Amino acid sequence: MPVKILLVDDNENNLLSMEVALEKANYTFFRANSGRDALRLLLHEPDFSLILLDVKMPIMDGYETAELIYQRDKLKQIPIIFITAHDYEEAAMFKGYQAGAVDFIRKPFNAEILRSKVAIFAELYKKNQLLRKQEEKLQAINADLVQLNQELEQRVAERTLALENLNQELQALNLSKDKFLSVMSHDLRNPLTALLASSGKLSENPENLSPNQVKQLSQIIHRTSNKLLDQLNEVIEWAKKQSRKTSFNPEKLRLADGVEESLELLKPNAQQKKINLQNHIPKDIEVMADSLMLRSIVQNLVTNAIKYTPEGGSVRLNAKWEAQMACIFVEDSGIGMTADVKTHLFTNTDPRSLSGTNNEPGSGLGLLLVSDFVAQHGGKIAVESTLGAGTTISFTIPAITMDK
Amino acid sequence: MKSGKILILDDDNDILEILSLLLSEHGYEIRTLNHGETTFENIQDFQPDLILMDVMLAGMDGRTICKSIKENPLTCSLPVILISGTHDLVESLHRPGAPDDFIAKPFDIDLLYSKIDEYLVA
Numbered sequence: 001m002p003v004k005i006l007l008v009d010d011n012e013n014n015l016l017s018m019e020v021a022l023e024k025a026n027y028t029f030f031r032a033n034s035g036r037d038a039l040r041l042l043l044h045e046p047d048f049s050l051i052l053l054d055v056k057m058p059i060m061d062g063y064e065t066a067e068l069i070y071q072r073d074k075l076k077q078i079p080i081i082f083i084t085a086h087d088y089e090e091a092a093m094f095k096g097y098q099a100g101a102v103d104f105i106r107k108p109f110n111a112e113i114l115r116s117k118v119a120i121f122a123e124l125y126k127k128n129q130l131l132r133k134q135e136e137k138l139q140a141i142n143a144d145l146v147q148l149n150q151e152l153e154q155r156v157a158e159r160t161l162a163l164e165n166l167n168q169e170l171q172a173l174n175l176s177k178d179k180f181l182s183v184m185s186h187d188l189r190n191p192l193t194a195l196l197a198s199s200g201k202l203s204e205n206p207e208n209l210s211p212n213q214v215k216q217l218s219q220i221i222h223r224t225s226n227k228l229l230d231q232l233n234e235v236i237e238w239a240k241k242q243s244r245k246t247s248f249n250p251e252k253l254r255l256a257d258g259v260e261e262s263l264e265l266l267k268p269n270a271q272q273k274k275i276n277l278q279n280h281i282p283k284d285i286e287v288m289a290d291s292l293m294l295r296s297i298v299q300n301l302v303t304n305a306i307k308y309t310p311e312g313g314s315v316r317l318n319a320k321w322e323a324q325m326a327c328i329f330v331e332d333s334g335i336g337m338t339a340d341v342k343t344h345l346f347t348n349t350d351p352r353s354l355s356g357t358n359n360e361p362g363s364g365l366g367l368l369l370v371s372d373f374v375a376q377h378g379g380k381i382a383v384e385s386t387l388g389a390g391t392t393i394s395f396t397i398p399a400i401t402m403d404k
Numbered sequence: 405m406k407s408g409k410i411l412i413l414d415d416d417n418d419i420l421e422i423l424s425l426l427l428s429e430h431g432y433e434i435r436t437l438n439h440g441e442t443t444f445e446n447i448q449d450f451q452p453d454l455i456l457m458d459v460m461l462a463g464m465d466g467r468t469i470c471k472s473i474k475e476n477p478l479t480c481s482l483p484v485i486l487i488s489g490t491h492d493l494v495e496s497l498h499r500p501g502a503p504d505d506f507i508a509k510p511f512d513i514d515l516l517y518s519k520i521d522e523y524l525v526a
Contacts, residue, residue, distance in 0.1 A: 189489035193510035194418035200513050201426060216425060224418050 002028045003122040004047060008038040008065065009054040009083065014107070018052060018083075021111035022118055034058075035065030042069060048078050049125035050118060052105075055084040055096070066099035077128075079121050083107055187231055191224040198224070248376050250288045252400060255319055255326055256281040258291060262298035263317075269306050276314040277302070285319055286400040287326050293373040294397070300370045301330040301393050308391065309334035310357045325379065326399035331392040336385045345383060346371045370395070406431035408524040411452035413437045413469070414487070415462040423456065430517060432524070440464040447479055454523050457503075459488040471501030483523040487511065 005027050009015050015031050022029075030045060032038035034057060042048065051069070055062035062082055069075050079102040084092070096104060103117055198220040206214065259281055270277040287294075298317075305315040313333040319326055335357060337345075346367055374381050379396040410432050414420050420436040428434045435450045437443070440461040447455075455473070459466040466486055473479045489509035497506070505519055 189509050190416045190419060193489070194416070194422050196510045197422045197426060197513060201422075204513070213425065213429065216421070220418055220422050220425075227418070 002026070003049045003125060004028045004030065004045070005118065005122075006030045006032060006038060006041060006048050006051045008032045008035070008051065008057075008062075010034060010057045011054075014054065014083075018109075018114065021109070021114050025115065025119065025122070027118075027122065035060035035062070035068070038065055039068055042072075042075055042078075046074075048075075050121045051078055051080045052118070053080050053082055054107075055082050063095055063099045066096075066101065070100045079103075079124070081105055081117060081121070083109065188228065191227040191231070194220055195224040195228070248293070249290050250377070250398075251291060253287050253289050253291060253294065254283070255285040255287050255289075255328070256283050258287075258289070258294050259298050259317055259328070262295045263302065266299060266302050266306065269303070270315065273306060273309070273313075274311050275306055275309055277306075278314065278316045281317055281319040281328070285321070285326050288398045288400060289377060290373075293376065297370050297373050297395065298328075298330075300367065301395075304367070305330050305332035305334065305391070305393075308332065308337075308357060321399060322396060324399060324401060325396040327394055327396045329392055329394045331390065333390045336387040336389055336391055338387055342383055342385055346381065406521060406524060407433075408453040409433045409435070409450060410454050410456055410520070410524075411435050411437065411443075411446060411450055412456045413440055413443065413461060413466065414458040415439065415460065416458070419458070426513060426516070427520070432520070438462075440466070440469045443469055443473070444476075444479070447473075447482070452482070454520060455482060455484045456520070457484060457486055459486055467503075470503045474501045474503075485519060485523070 003026075005022070007015050007018050007029055008031075009018070010033055012033070015033075019029050019031075030041055030048075032041050036059070038051070038053070042051075053062045053065060057065075060068075062084075066080050066082075069078070069080070080100055081103045082096050082101045083105050084096075085107040093104060102121070105114055105117060198217045202209070202214065202217045202221070209217070256279065260279055263277060263279060267277060302315060302317070309315060309332045315333075316331045317329065318331070319328045321327075371381055374395045374397070377397040379398070381393065381395045383391065383393050385391040410427055412420060412423050412427075412434060414423070414436075415438050417438055420438060424434045424436050435446065435452070437446060440457075441464075457466045457470065461469070466488075470484050470486060473482060473484055483505075484503040486503040486506040487509055488506060497503070504523065507516060507519060
């Protein structure tokens with residue numbers, strides 16, 4: 001940025017000689033012939049580095065001009081050097097400094113002194129500019145940090161909320177399980193007790209019982225059997241209601257985020273086995289999926305991948321577009337499987353589950369659930385496996401197509 | 405044939421009926437109650453030799469009733485057998501105010517007879 005200097009003098013010759021004295025130093029000059037002129041220029045042209053102001057001018061002298069200049073907030077920072085023909089009288093100098101002068105130069109001026117004084121203020125101005133720029137930069141960085149901090153806080157809050165919701169869901173589920181247990185153990189046990197006692201008595205030695213007693217016992221048996229049937233129906237109704245709660249609710253999801261969320265819980269498992277768990281799913285793939293089912297699918301598949309991969313191996317997730325679908329791959333460097341195991345993987349002919357490389361147990365239900373959930377999305381599952389080299393399981397779910 | 409009077413408390417009328425049938429056939433005199441609210445009036449009136457009581461009594465806990473029977477000087481020597489389907493009562497047997505014995509639901513008829521006989525013969 002060039003150093004802009006305003007020269008104010010009512011005498012053209014003086015203006016010219018100041019310019020000549022300073023011209024080698026690469027300054028940009030603006031000239032004013034009166035205080036009024038100087039003010040007009042200052043208001044139109046920003047960023048002056050220095051004002052050289054003649055004291056003795058008609059109508060408005062240098063002191064008055066300086067006073068008017070410094071009334072403007074924007075102009076207060078500009079240093080003023082007074083050019084004076086007066087002798088350096090103490091009183092005059094004091095008046096000058098009060099008006100805002102930073103220095104005095106006597107007329108006729110010594111060119112050398114003028115140059116060096118102006119050079120000092122030009123340098124000062126440059127340094128100030130630099131400082132201001134750095135301050136602006138720091139402020140920008142600070143603003144970024146504040147924003148980043150806010151974003152982090154927001155994410156923590158969102159995460160906390162999600163966890164709290166999940167917790168509530170789980171608690172509700174637990175509560176209904178408790179209720180189920182209590183119904184099963186108490187409400188079913190009572191009629192069964194009556195039923196068993198009556199039928200036991202009847203079958204023990206019926207010849208000792210009076211016809212009336214036989215009638216009474218049979219009635220109890222009939223009544224309690226009906227009660228049991230009612231309760232069985234209630235339990236079935238209740239179970240149906242529970243399973244309806246896990247209905248299919250597809251929503252628009254960013255696949256990479258949904259998967260990353262599912263992986264959170266499994267990271268400790270992977271770390272424990274020193275398995276490198278990587279999510280390479282492209283950020284731009286969006287899907288229509290039930291978030292709970294997607295989580296269940298990913299967690300089941302990745303859990304399996306970790307289970308059948310020896311220590312130090314890797315499990316990689318990736319995805320690509322495939323027509324209207326997104327195809328997600330879970331690839332491990334594990335022990336692989338034989339063609340026979342592969343064919344029976346999703347048909348529950350053998351519910352026994354193979355144990356993992358660290359003898360992790362399994363229920364054999366995980367893959368059944370996965371294939372159910374994928375089917376509900378209208379997707380397909382495929383398995384590729386090489387014994388001893390690894391397995392890749394892929395599944396498809398509806399994608400939100402990019403062509404918009 | 406045995407002899408003795410048994411007060412049975414259970415909120416399930418089917419259980420009351422079958423117990424009443426089984427035990428009266430075995431020789432005992434029976435009175436049944438399907439709630440716990442008038443237990444003490446019935447003890448005074450009926451003067452039972454033993455109380456057979458379910459833990460769950462519509463709105464009341466059999467263990468609480470048992471405790472008040474055991475803490476009352478007039479009734480503390482009256483044997484109480486608790487019947488329960490859900491509560492494991494073995495560990496509560498030796499606490500103050502505990503029942504004398506318990507029977508799990510569903511019960512075996514012969515075990516029921518032998519437990520009751522044990523308290524009424526003595």
